[in-house]
Amino acid sequence: MFSHPRPLTALAAALLALSLGGCTPKMLRDTAAETPLPPLAGVEDLQRFPQTIDPYLIRLQERNATLPVQQGYESTYYKVWDDAYTPEALEEVKWPFDVYRPENAYGQNLQPLSQAWFYAMLREANWQAYGSTAGRAVALRRLDLRNFPTEKPLFRDPSVAGEGFPFDYLQNSTVFAGEPLYISHYSRSGAWAYVMTSYATGWVPVDRIAPVGRAEREVLRAQPLLGLLEDRMPIHSLRGRYMFEGYVGMVLPLQQKSAAQWRVDPAGHAGTAEIRREAAAPLPLTFTRENMRRVIAPMMQTKYGWGGLYGERDCSSTLRDIFAPFGLWLPRNSYKQSRLGKVISFEGLDDAAKLAKIAAEGRPFETLLYLKGHILLYLGVYDGEPAVLHTVWGVKTVDDEGNFGRHIIGKTVISSLRLGHELEGYSDEYSLLHKVESMNFVFEEEEE
Template identity: 35%
Template sequence: MYVFLFCLLFFSLCFKSVSWAYQKDEEEIKDIVSLSQNCFYYITGDYSDRILNVEAQKNMDNQYNKHYFSPWSQSGPSRGLDSLLWPFKWFPYQKTYGENRRLRLYGWYEKQKENAQIEHFGSQNKKAIVVEEANLRAFPSNEPVFFDFEKAGEGYPFDYGQNTTVKPGDPLFVSHLSEDGAWAFVDSHAVSGWIDTRRIAWITEDQIKMWREYPMGVVIKDNLPLLDNEKHFYAKAKIGTILPIVKHFPLQASYEVLIPVRGLDSNVFFKKIILSDCCITPKPLDFTKWNAAYIASQFMHEPYGWGGGNNRRDCSATTQDFFAVFGLWLPRNSKAQASQGISVDVKGLPLIEKEKTVLSQGKPFLTLAALPGHIMLYIGTYHDKPVFLHNLWGIRTLVEEKEGRLIIGRTVITSLEAGNELSSIVEESIIGNRVTHFVVLSD
């Protein structure tokens, strides 16, 4: 435990001295300059205080595991045919663009539909495991789908062909393959979509049983390379990646874990590798103030990645991965996350009343702020005002009656008044004015 705490302290100090450094943009909003971007700054009281008691966290972790491993309990696709059909019902009838900024013609969608083999939905029904970080796509293609590049908040990076990303070790249920065999339509624990078949391997019931017999560990260091003793690289693990722990080596401050590897026959085999206990810990990590600030600090300044594009996070991926470490399951998108827990309605209230509400009813690191298309994590206060961690693309602006965006494009800490000093921002566009409710994830 002391070694683990030392590692946490070491990484937090390194974080403080290194990752704060960034080039100041001439249009940087005041909050990012005036508010500390160090998550530890907002901890009050004893750092070792628990945010959730042991029993409550254990119960939530059990529920997390039910969600997470659910694809391996399925006998058929869990989300119905519409999980496959919806992109074909919607996008072909919109004006969409490709990566070359030219219109996606109807024929492109017809080609995707033919490759999707919709008539084969639910015909394969096999279980698989993710062997390396991968995208889940709306169509069996890596080719992007953009709306109008000239419209604020559209174009790159908003590829609507991107559903989410999955992590090494994630359980999958495979409905069927595309006609060309390059894609599998799958259910993950949170999202359905098309995955490159090179990123998965078939897994048997005996292998699932063996995988699940071990205690689970969760990765707590972001973008962790998974290497064997010969330094062969297998995959990259983000925070929230879950892997079985085979053995603990206290004197070496390390764990032996299993990683899944795709064999030449497309079946999985497991390889043992060693990871430092600064990189992985038994799941769930104790939900203390210190640990919450440490995990949150790992996300700071990460570039924005819509739907997990470029193996980055957007707002809801940030909150999902944060809570995964502590055994609290969240769905993937901001709207679904906003329906979790205990909802405190603040829609239509003045901003100052919203601030008072979250201060009185919210709990740092256990409360979300929800607004259309965005989600934020409440982490504490500064001068009696609430502050939030969130991965934010940009702040809405209005110049000569034309809507625009002041791009933030990364994970930051702000107040609810972020950007209110800008002459180009209109009152209804201030983040706090758009917050509709707060979500307390446990009482």
């Protein structure tokens, strides 16, 4: 449910927060990656549809060779290190200061933010220096990309269903440790750097990034990329020093391989590291059932994280991380992901016709289903109905007087497009099925 930094898209993200959300029991503890999470009480789909990926994999059409769209991941991943890279225009990145204002802004204590606070943020942002640095760097750990140079949140009215926690509108996205960065400029205090990645931009603390010179960049870019296949995996140097945490979807330059280990040399970390052979694989993986199981199984433990907050995922980052080990680069926001490959519109179709079209033409594990502000992965027909994987905050409900509420789910689930249909206050008008607009095939080139 996350959107890319643009004024209109930011407003769409706000509208999305009003359409998917809620308030029901949450998981009390984590479980092992191989263990299915218990279903949430009162959500029929999460009991009817197995919450492990294995039962659905039989529907995946395996390919024993890589496709053209699985090549070239490196060029996009490293593009901010290109000599010819040009950052976006100032008006393209400064939009949060135009969109977020004190008229409807609340801080971490759920009290209104003052105009003085906004003035202080604008001063710290130091926009007159935009583009003055043109430095290259890497992230030293997983980083939040912030819309203002602060770790403090900005919420909309928390009394409105679908607003307040966890929708911190200053959270733009996240980057993994070792990701290439372009530094535009520094904040007035020098504590923050404004950076670009291959898919998003934002403010990061300067003590969590490291500069990378031209010679080191050339060495790193010449190495193949290794994709990680475990979540929250501690990465240590050869001397046993903790370096950072690894996640599915994260890639690192592969320096050397042995029978039991992969050796990586993440720039800026002052040392090489070794990763267990079964916990990673060189890009791109072939599109097989076993490889898809290796990628998705650990991700079924993901709790919902707006814009990647708290080391978790939202809907679009879940899909990015699923396809990264297969060498398929996805944009960050759900709308742009929905334009990838061949697109089939559902315009003019009623709900029954949409279900029939998805079942008849959808390709399991390579078809994305899009509705405004949300995106899902089609898994095939299960128990007579299309099954989808998605990371979702909750189900919108409405009472007899027209008041909206939320039934919180807050994690990655497998469901139908009628998720929550048995809940009190559920309305077909606000269902995933009714709002879904299109499907697209990510491995098929877009038709001219």
